[in-house]
Amino acid sequence: MTSAMPAGLRTTTLAARPDLVDAFWTLPSTWAPFSEADPVGERLFGLAVGRSPGLQLLLLDEADHVLARLVATPFPWSGEDDDLPARGWDAVLERSDAAARRGAPASAVSLLEARVHPAHQGRGLSGHLVRAGRDTVRATGVCDLVAPVRPTGKTSARTTVAAHAAALRDDGLPVDPWLRTHVRAGGRVVGACPLSMTVPGTLAQWRAWTGLPFDASGDVEVPGALAPVHVDVEQDHAVYVEANVWVHHRLAR
Numbered sequence: 001m002t003s004a005m006p007a008g009l010r011t012t013t014l015a016a017r018p019d020l021v022d023a024f025w026t027l028p029s030t031w032a033p034f035s036e037a038d039p040v041g042e043r044l045f046g047l048a049v050g051r052s053p054g055l056q057l058l059l060l061d062e063a064d065h066v067l068a069r070l071v072a073t074p075f076p077w078s079g080e081d082d083d084l085p086a087r088g089w090d091a092v093l094e095r096s097d098a099a100a101r102r103g104a105p106a107s108a109v110s111l112l113e114a115r116v117h118p119a120h121q122g123r124g125l126s127g128h129l130v131r132a133g134r135d136t137v138r139a140t141g142v143c144d145l146v147a148p149v150r151p152t153g154k155t156s157a158r159t160t161v162a163a164h165a166a167a168l169r170d171d172g173l174p175v176d177p178w179l180r181t182h183v184r185a186g187g188r189v190v191g192a193c194p195l196s197m198t199v200p201g202t203l204a205q206w207r208a209w210t211g212l213p214f215d216a217s218g219d220v221e222v223p224g225a226l227a228p229v230h231v232d233v234e235q236d237h238a239v240y241v242e243a244n245v246w247v248h249h250r251l252a253r
């Protein structure tokens with residue numbers, strides 16, 4: 001299923017528009033603060049963007065305002081489902097960085113983030129971003145685009161991501177809207193990556209991120225989290241482990 005880009009909107013890359021780098025980085029989002037405190041991401045996300053400006057997409061209006069961005073990175077992948085790592089988002093960043101440091105070729109590209117300005121959410125822009133991302137990666141000659149997808153429709157922290165990803169509507173498409181967007185664009189749901197992102201923090205950090213007391217050990221359900229946060233008061237830390245869902249887009253040459 002395809003649809004044309006809305007009138008007046010267009011995509012470009014950071015390679016083509018380096019003058020928009022500040023707008024790229026300052027694009028607001030509705031992410032919970034802890035979602036951007038993953039230590040692997042803090043260390044490697046910016047490096048990944050800087051190394052591959054031709055893969056970083058911006059969605060612009062007629063006045064060159066940035067409405068959305070799509071972040072991606074090349075990484076080595078065998079092409080086998082079993083080689084899509086359980087550590088998902090974190091592992092892609094680490095593989096990409098290791099390959100870049102060795103000068104090794106990257107056989108695939110992974111999406112890392114799709115971010116739509118809060119004022120423009122609900123317009124279906126994420127679907128246009130995914131399709132534009134497919135076209136951009138295909139133009140580089142790479143045939144495999146994958147994504148550790150964060151299932152945005154998962155509202156119960158107690159439901160497993162695997163069960164949520166397997167839930168289908170009557171038309172056979174995923175119940176989850178973000179997974180459905182990928183499938184409509186041509187993606188195939190592979191399965192869960194149960195350790196995709198790990199966010200550790202002191203109790204003071206978690207209180208600052210969430211406004212919650214974190215005054216008892218155990219599992220705490222936090223707004224915006226896909227799973228409970230594991231709290232240890234005696235050891236003064238809490239850890240959030242987020243599962244995502246691997247999606248594979250096989251791109252025709």
